[in-house]
Amino acid sequence: MARHLFKCIDGHTAGNPVRVVAEGGPDLQGKNMSEKRGHFLREFDWIRRGLMFEPRGHDMMSGSIFYPPSDPANDLGILFIETSGCLPMCGHGTIGSITIGLEEGLIRPKTPGIVMLETPAGLVRVRYEIRDGKVLWVAFTNVPAYVAATDLELETSELGTLRFDVAYGGNFYAIVDPQPNFPGLETFRASELIRFSRELRTLINARYPDRFIHPEDRSISGVSHVLWAGKPLAKDSTARNAVFYGDNAIDRSPCGTGTSARMAQWVHRARLRVGEAFLHESFIGSRFEGRVLAEARIGELPAIVPEIRGSAWVYGYNTLVIDEAHPFPQGFQVL
16 A cells, blocks of 8 residues: 655645645646646546545645746746645635745745746736745736626525626636625625535536636636625725635635636726725635736636735644555545
């Protein structure tokens, strides 16, 4: 029976976990991170399940593995792993992984203050400030975000008819704003939002199986996240959200790709303009600062170029073992 060791560094971004696999990640084949993501999913997804699921992880666990860049002009590639799979892009994961990588000496940028990061969703430009060995903040220019659909409606078993938009910010999000049958996220417990989300996501992907496909990368498809909106806690915040992901998780951070998707929605609805700050709160009140840097296009679709800024912290070091002779080598979930 094989025994596999993984040296990991754990941290969190605005409250949501980030586990960087510093040693033990598999060699991957492909000309870019999208192809390498496909290789990982075909042959090495047992690593993701073993490191993210219980007993080594938990429902909110999220992580990453660094790779050499496909283009030598860039600094590195990244594979995002979490309980829901290998995301094309992860915002809180980018902030946390870059913070951990810089503070722990895993990343040595060609240009100080800038990291050119190859993700499965595309090239992401990252800025940061470091002082006395601590990364104070990370800001990344995300892949273009756009609105894929507006004012869709579905009948749900508990909330009745729900109206929602779908937007892309690195992943596809169903965005549920306050409405007669949903007064706002502050009205519900996290456990209730998780239950509502599972049903709504299933209904959306069953009703629209071929509608939400990225026009430039067909490997990115389907609504994977549900964003519930509500009233901000702080007076100077712009908005608040609770993002459902995986099968049993509410994002503790404001969610970077979700913030990107929501800014695209707000621009589409003329609620946000280029250059304006978008201070986005999470379910627990932590914040990211978003900003629309420019308008853009994805094929024939109008889009935005979003920037997301936040901070992360290292809190632990561990060596994890996946031993095929042990019970649950690939982990488990309790839903």
